[in-house]
Amino acid sequence: MTNRVVLVTNAFLPTMRNQQYGRIISITSAMANLVYEGLGAYSAAKAGLEGLMKTVAIEEVANGILVNLFDPGNLKTEQNPYGVGDSASVVDKLVYLATLPENGINGQVIRAEQ
Template identity: 50%
Template sequence: MGVLQNRVAIISGAGSGLGRAASISFAAEGADVVLLGRRASKLEETAQLVKYRTGKVPLLLQTDVSVDLQVEQAIETAYEQLGRIDILLNNAAIMEPGTVHEITSENWHNQISVNLTGPFLLSKAVLPFMRKAKYGRIINITSGLSWNGSGGYGAYSAAKAGLESLTRTLADEEHEHGILVNLYNPGTLRTEMHATGKDPAIVTPDLIRLASLPQGGPTGTILSYG
């Protein structure tokens, strides 16, 4: 029996990269997984892999995490169909280069809306169900750029810095309700955003560890690969 047996895990950005690897790993540990993403075809690919490798049939919900109504509907549907929400992995992200001098306001807002507002909306939507159960595990994916910054990636870096602050705030607000909120920095992964790096599957054991923390476990912390 896996450590996530009988848990329901919602994974954003599940259509590729770390989200896809986490979906497979969480299901292999017994979780019922809910796949969120903007591209239905990519979610279908992940769903087929989850079913092939674990035998579990995930719930697919095409969702733009930056749109309030879509997030609310997705979370309500997940709860209605599965009866509980235990884990949220805020993984969806976009990275578009551009210096502060050249980046457009539209591009800035787009990156902030997906990388920071998305996790806020999803977390806000799942909190009532987690509070009711007095149990929840929220994992937010961050990056070293949150504190180092990097020329040409101001919007992405700023969003991740904001996400880290939001994580610590949520951890402080929700620990009394049995909800643990932590950050994970996987380092450079080989995904659609990076041509080189580690296989995302290498870091999923760390995510499982955060998703299965015991009551009273660490909250408001950051765990990095390696």
């Protein structure tokens, strides 16, 4: 998963740098910091994603690019049919992160329950 994130991020960074503006939001999970049997690869991928995106945040802020991670919580999805939340409940928070002002938060993990 992290390899795909690197490829997509690198594909869009030149355009964002040229326009001196960009907002990157990656979806993470509390599993980046938890250990459950059978979910090691998922946890490792989310931990790698968080490290990568926090680094991109530091490297690109001078180019007007803000990078944050969003943890939507335990939502019901195709991958997680036993989730309890509705994905529509996090849309406003994603829109907020996508439209941050120039001096907005950067390099943070935002959790839906915050």
